[in-house]
Amino acid sequence: MNTHIRHDLDLLHTSLLTGKLPRNLSWADTVDLIGQIGDVKPHGSDEFVFTVGAQRAFFKHPHTHELGVEEVARLRKFLRDAGPALSPVEATQPCRMVVVIDHHAAHVYQDLNGKVPEAEETVRPYDPFGFHHHLIHKKEAHYKGERVPEEKSFYEEVAKDLLPANEIVLIGHGTGKSSAVDHLVEYLKENHHDISRHVIAIETADLSALTPPEIEAIAKRHMITVV
Template structure:
């Protein structure tokens, strides 16, 4: 569920937080106001502040000058990454309920990723999170499933941070099943798999099954049934 949108000046602040090399002229008051708009802040003792985003909290030291220390900016960046934010994010999601050791089903194409946390013993007890890529020019929005990642004969620009956010959303799932649409290197499932292999080795090691189907013709119930079947098959 979306709890806050990021737009206008806030997008510029987000970009500066993620900028490399780390910014050394990011104003503290500006950061506090930004975090309050997309999450919450709490002033504590000894010039310390708690920042909370999507259920994740970290404590930061208020600088003596007006600008944040670059090391604190790096810690803020990690907090935002834990909250599934990237330089391209346009929204922040509410914290999902604690899923413990629940397995995950990822249903992914270039338009969006639906992430279900499944308790295999409780049908109907799943939760869903939806992530979407940053697509400022609307290329991906107008793609049909048959094109599956091509725009006028060319691959649509990829927001690779989109796939990193998918990985972050299943970081504690003991087993992961992935369902995608289309085949070949242009498919979103292939891009996700490659991203996991290159940058999220531990998560890739927990992928136990993948399947390719026509997502445009599949209902939520069919997708969940397929995911449960894939995960149950691995458990045997």
């Protein structure tokens, strides 16, 4: 990588390789990043050739000026194929996520690999999944009462958060047509097969009384423990 890469682009590159994918990735930032670590050349009216190391791929300028969720995922694969290679520890470290979803909202939690964040100064109980402090996303549904959210954007926002995950546990309330978690499962199968294949468990629970330790207990029953 270019040793003089801008700090913000360096952070973006690291996030694309190993962390949570950015929710809103602009085309301008993408081109700036590839231009600093590789090469960008126009190819036709709206297509560009990205070259990083020995890897070469074609990306189209998006109509909205932001990359769609599938293109962000493809960009991550392109950058990972280009390197630098991850260390053995990083390569085997799973990114684990839990979604707690009902008619009103979706809460997405990410495992922090058992490490307490550097900024966390308060002494708290051991929390390997980070559930006590690290709600990475809460998406409110635009519906009231017991109606399942039907708006595709609701489930698409959840899907964006799940892009980095290779182990996913879904927790919902109820089953069938009235279940938001069942709707999410179907949405992922139909629109994001690469994400849906990482769903390792689906559980039902009384979400009104579900506590962070109970969420963690459900996750531990299904997820690989990293020492």
